[in-house]
Amino acid sequence: MLAKDIMTKNVITVKENTPVREVIRILLENRISGVPVVDKENNLIGIISEADLIYKEKSLLPITSYHENHKKFMNAYRKSLAKTAGEIMTKDVITVSEETTVEEIATLMLEKWIKRVPVVKDRKVVGIISRPDIMKTISIK
């Protein structure tokens, strides 16, 4: 079975200038845990998950120190101040193509600790696969 057989084709996306509050509302309303960020031509430029948004919790305690992991520290700082999707999104998005097998996707999700993966074709988002989509394919002997 391939990505194209199980992916959700009506992908909910946001734009770079979508306010963070609107992003949270979209996730809660649609009961989804992440949303791709696209430009005017539907090219994928980032992704926002619940984890990115939790940095907005105002009394969040330090996740790490500058000395321990400065990259992670600065990232947390940036996300906590973000006002728009573009500012809070993760830019290195892991993607698959329509021909990627379900087994490869399951492995990718476990190894990279991700819950969803956009399906792209020439940088354009054509679908999205989340963990429940994979679970539906598990057949019990």
Next chain:
Amino acid sequence: MLAKDIMSKNVITVRENTDIKEIISLLLKHRISAVAVVDEKNHLLGVVSEGDLLYKKRLPTSIDWVQNYGGYYYVRPEQLLEEHRKMEGSTAKEIMTAVPICVNEDTPVSEIATLMLKRGIKRVFVLRENKLVGVVSRGDILKEIISEMNKKEE
């Protein structure tokens, strides 16, 4: 704001002998990402999440990756055994992750949010005297964040 203010009180639970077919249908039906595994006294024994079930579709890690390079492993043998257990298991007990991360009803939301980001977990269970009384998911934290944002706006 504390755990008890935002937690969901009806936690979907299963028993150790619940088969995974039933767990999958529970997760899909309730649109949740994990179920708690409890005993007859509602003591928390473990958790079965989507992640544990993904092993059913995972490509097996080659045994060749397990090699001892002077004390260093590329893949540790324990990890391979764990993977095998989850790939082969057919009941909650066989695939669950034991000793999930828990909090109590008076744990502040800020601590829970921090815990989620630090440990990469999606939910924490809320215990009172070792009994399961609730669960806080990432979505529950987002609801709190947005209500704070709305308050500020007014």
